[in-house]
Amino acid sequence: MNIHRFLFLLLALMITVVIRVEAQKDSVEQKEIVRLHYFNSNNSLQYLLLESILKTGKKSEPQKHKVFKIFLDSDKVENHITKVLTDEYGKAKAVIPVSLKPIWDGASSHTFIVVAEATSKEEETSSEFTITKSKIAIDTSSAEDAKSITVRVMKLNNGEWVPAKDVEMKIAVLRLGGLLQVGDEESYTTDSTGTATAEFKKAGLPGDQQGNLILSARVEDNDELGNLSIEKSVPWGIATKPDNNFFAQRTLWSTRFKTPIWLLLMAYSIGIGVWGTLIYLVGQIIKIKKLGDHFMDGSSQPPM
Amino acid sequence: MINSTAPTSEEITRDLLPQKFGTRGKIWTVSLMLISLVGVFAYYRQLKYGLEVTHMRDYVSWGIYISNFVFFVAISLVGSLITAIFRLANVKWSTPLTRIAEIIAVSAIVFASIIIIVDMGRPERFMNLFIHGRIQSPIMWDVIVIGTYFFISCLLLYFPLLPDLKILIRFKDQTGKALNRLYRFQGSFWKGTKAQSRISRKSIHILCIIIIPVAFCIHTVTSWLFATTYRPGWDSTNFGAYFISGAFLVGAGGVVVAMYVFRKVYKLENYITIKHFDKMGKIVVLLALLYLYFNVNEYLVPAFKMKKPEAEHLTELFLGEYAPVFWFAILVGMIIPILILVFKKGRRPLPMFIAGSMVVVGAWFKRYLIVTPTLLHPFLPMQEVPQSFHRYFPSWEEWAIAMGSLAGALLVITFFARIYPIIPIQETITEQNGKDEHS
Numbered sequence: 001m002n003i004h005r006f007l008f009l010l011l012a013l014m015i016t017v018v019i020r021v022e023a024q025k026d027s028v029e030q031k032e033i034v035r036l037h038y039f040n041s042n043n044s045l046q047y048l049l050l051e052s053i054l055k056t057g058k059k060s061e062p063q064k065h066k067v068f069k070i071f072l073d074s075d076k077v078e079n080h081i082t083k084v085l086t087d088e089y090g091k092a093k094a095v096i097p098v099s100l101k102p103i104w105d106g107a108s109s110h111t112f113i114v115v116a117e118a119t120s121k122e123e124e125t126s127s128e129f130t131i132t133k134s135k136i137a138i139d140t141s142s143a144e145d146a147k148s149i150t151v152r153v154m155k156l157n158n159g160e161w162v163p164a165k166d167v168e169m170k171i172a173v174l175r176l177g178g179l180l181q182v183g184d185e186e187s188y189t190t191d192s193t194g195t196a197t198a199e200f201k202k203a204g205l206p207g208d209q210q211g212n213l214i215l216s217a218r219v220e221d222n223d224e225l226g227n228l229s230i231e232k233s234v235p236w237g238i239a240t241k242p243d244n245n246f247f248a249q250r251t252l253w254s255t256r257f258k259t260p261i262w263l264l265l266m267a268y269s270i271g272i273g274v275w276g277t278l279i280y281l282v283g284q285i286i287k288i289k290k291l292g293d294h295f296m297d298g299s300s301q302p303p304m
Numbered sequence: 305m306i307n308s309t310a311p312t313s314e315e316i317t318r319d320l321l322p323q324k325f326g327t328r329g330k331i332w333t334v335s336l337m338l339i340s341l342v343g344v345f346a347y348y349r350q351l352k353y354g355l356e357v358t359h360m361r362d363y364v365s366w367g368i369y370i371s372n373f374v375f376f377v378a379i380s381l382v383g384s385l386i387t388a389i390f391r392l393a394n395v396k397w398s399t400p401l402t403r404i405a406e407i408i409a410v411s412a413i414v415f416a417s418i419i420i421i422v423d424m425g426r427p428e429r430f431m432n433l434f435i436h437g438r439i440q441s442p443i444m445w446d447v448i449v450i451g452t453y454f455f456i457s458c459l460l461l462y463f464p465l466l467p468d469l470k471i472l473i474r475f476k477d478q479t480g481k482a483l484n485r486l487y488r489f490q491g492s493f494w495k496g497t498k499a500q501s502r503i504s505r506k507s508i509h510i511l512c513i514i515i516i517p518v519a520f521c522i523h524t525v526t527s528w529l530f531a532t533t534y535r536p537g538w539d540s541t542n543f544g545a546y547f548i549s550g551a552f553l554v555g556a557g558g559v560v561v562a563m564y565v566f567r568k569v570y571k572l573e574n575y576i577t578i579k580h581f582d583k584m585g586k587i588v589v590l591l592a593l594l595y596l597y598f599n600v601n602e603y604l605v606p607a608f609k610m611k612k613p614e615a616e617h618l619t620e621l622f623l624g625e626y627a628p629v630f631w632f633a634i635l636v637g638m639i640i641p642i643l644i645l646v647f648k649k650g651r652r653p654l655p656m657f658i659a660g661s662m663v664v665v666g667a668w669f670k671r672y673l674i675v676t677p678t679l680l681h682p683f684l685p686m687q688e689v690p691q692s693f694h695r696y697f698p699s700w701e702e703w704a705i706a707m708g709s710l711a712g713a714l715l716v717i718t719f720f721a722r723i724y725p726i727i728p729i730q731e732t733i734t735e736q737n738g739k740d741e742h743s
Contacts, residue, residue, distance in 0.1 A: 082639075088690060088691070177328055185308065185370060251440075252440045253440070254440075256437065256438040256439065256440070257436065259438070260440075262442060263439060264439065267439050267445075269446065274514065274518065274712050275452070275690055277510060277514055278452075278455055278459070278514075279460055280510075281507050281510060281511065282459075283461075284503050284504075284506075284507045285463075287503055288466070288493065288494065288500045288503050288504065289493040291493075291495075291499050291500050291503075292492075292494055292495045292497075292500065292706065293493055293495030295495045295497055
């Protein structure tokens with residue numbers, strides 16, 4: 001009897017736990033996050049990168065293949081920038097069309113309006129992102145034993161270019177696969193004149209054939225200005241000579257016309273040895289056949 | 305032979321002549337043909353839509369096809385073991401098994417060549433290998449050595465068949481007109497004269513010598529396709545010996561399975577005896593222990609060091625996604641067969657058949673494990689690639705082609721057994737006469 005009571009209590013407890021777990025599952029909220037990043041590269045190429053994430057509790061996952069409309073300053077048809085579809089990482093790229101140039105030139109700051117179209121499951125949602133128009137310049141100075149890089153960031157304020165202060169940026173050398181910081185500091189911040197100066201401490205870096213290095217200054221995800229980047233080529237590296245002789249040698253990695261002699265000798269001698277023997281054996285079959293034919297023609301050689 | 309009175313030459317001939325398919329034989333053949341046809345249809349789809357129909361992507365670019373290729377190359381090595389090594393060592397008891405071993409070798413090497421072409425996205429470019437091939441590439445060495453091994457295996461199959469063709473021609477009533485025409489075309493010139501026999505013996509001897517280094521080359525070069533590629537799990541100097549020991553094991557396992565089936569179907573109990581199973585069982589144990597030794601070397605040494613990229617690969621094998629397949633291959637492919645065959649009772653036909661089948665199945669999965677998990681663990685991290693690049697499970701087309709090729713190889717063996725004597729008749733008679741003279 002006691003066992004039955006115990007089992008009944010255990011069952012009731014289990015049901016309670018299951019109901020609570022299910023209830024918690026239901027109560028986990030889903031939140032859709034849309035981010036828009038503005039990129040300005042070398043003060044010329046401008047584009048937008050849209051990122052859409054669905055957050056469920058603590059879990060975030062990209063919203064794949066979702067359609068968004070992007071507008072400039074107003075969600076009217078004439079302000080429509082483009083319609084984008086997110087990829088499997090929940091990202092989509094957009095370029096501001098030339099037709100919107102008058103609107104773009106008409107103000108110091110702009111608001112991008114991102115509209116997620118209504119579907120059978122979701123209602124239409126809208127998000128806004130504001131940026132101030134800006135420009136970035138890079139300059140270098142080189143003395144005998146000191147080289148420095150000066151980066152200046154300006155922003156448009158009521159139609160006038162004014163220094164952008166307290167803008168954090170990276171100043172680095174572009175290398176294959178990433179950025180190499182030029183000095184000891186990881187990042188630099190502009191002063192009241194909108195200027196950040198970095199000392200170049202990477203002497204002896206291999207450059208291209210002329211010894212050129214590419215310097216790069218990058219402002220990343222600034223709340224007001226977005227993403228700015230600029231590059232400049234400077235002759236501060238060591239000229240490297242391409243090894244033109246590399247593929248001209250007889251090596252295991254060169255073309256078939258440059259096979260190492262030892263390999264050719266080995267391969268051909270093995271090939272000739274083995275296939276020579278096989279051809280000899282085929283000859284033996286022919287010999288056996290001739291002997292048989294000869295026997296049929298009336299030879300007196302006795303069979304075994 | 306187990307009979308108290310030794311069979312006469314006529315009895316041996318009658319027992320060993322090829323037999324027509326019975327109902328079971330027809331069902332077996334039609335089933336294999338159907339599986340092969342599904343494979344052909346899947347290959348048609350692959351040709352039409354490209355390699356996209358497979359689940360091979362940028363990282364796993366060698367999938368089930370290459371696993372199958374390695375398996376076929378491995379099993380083909382048995383021809384050199386049973387035929388050549390045993391012949392040169394003057395091992396007489398292996399005579400009834402030589403042709404079984406050789407036909408397994410030939411059919412396996414044919415399908416190894418086919419499956420490698422199937423793996424090519426553009427098969428019509430195959431000739432480019434010869435037109436623009438670089439002798440520095442192990443792939444080129446593999447192509448050359450496979451062709452050579454195929455040719456040698458065919459010759460080694462053909463020379464000992466000549467005396468049997470003479471017998472087959474004599475039994476026209478039993479073999480039928482069509483087959484008789486084939487036998488005449490292939491060997492009507494064989495009269496069994498002393499000169500012919502001397503040339504044939506000498507040629508077989510030369511072939512037995514030459515096939516051993518070529519057989520070692522074929523599987524060593526196949527292992528180098530992996531070992532010369534810098535990858536976790538493949539970066540090993542042990543690979544040649546590791547592959548060859550595994551190849552001998554799967555080949556011997558394949559012969560054991562074939563011995564049992566042919567013995568049962570064609571009622572060859574007087575020719576493939578308990579003694580043959582006992583001896584083959586001992587060989588399989590020896591080979592399984594040898595392969596196990598190489599496996600311990602191959603996995604224990606890197607596992608002891610646990611270098612970071614190797615650690616990821618080994619953890620996946622030992623405890624991760626591939627652990628069930630890995631432990632299945634080790635247990636079923638090596639340890640359980642050893643435990644069965646190490647006892648005398650385990651070396652009787654039925655347990656031998658079970659152990660042999662386990663060796664073959666385990667060996668197939670072992671090849672899959674050599675190829676795929678390594679490709680999923682490159683040294684450089686997989687970044688910014690679609691999700692499908694991170695995993696690999698063959699598509700139905702890949703399964704159909706792989707199974708179709710296995711069925712095709714079995715079909716070649718089946719047709720061969722239908723057309724030619726699966727046990728050499730003349731050699732058996734000669735050996736029997738020799739025994740009679742001694743007694």
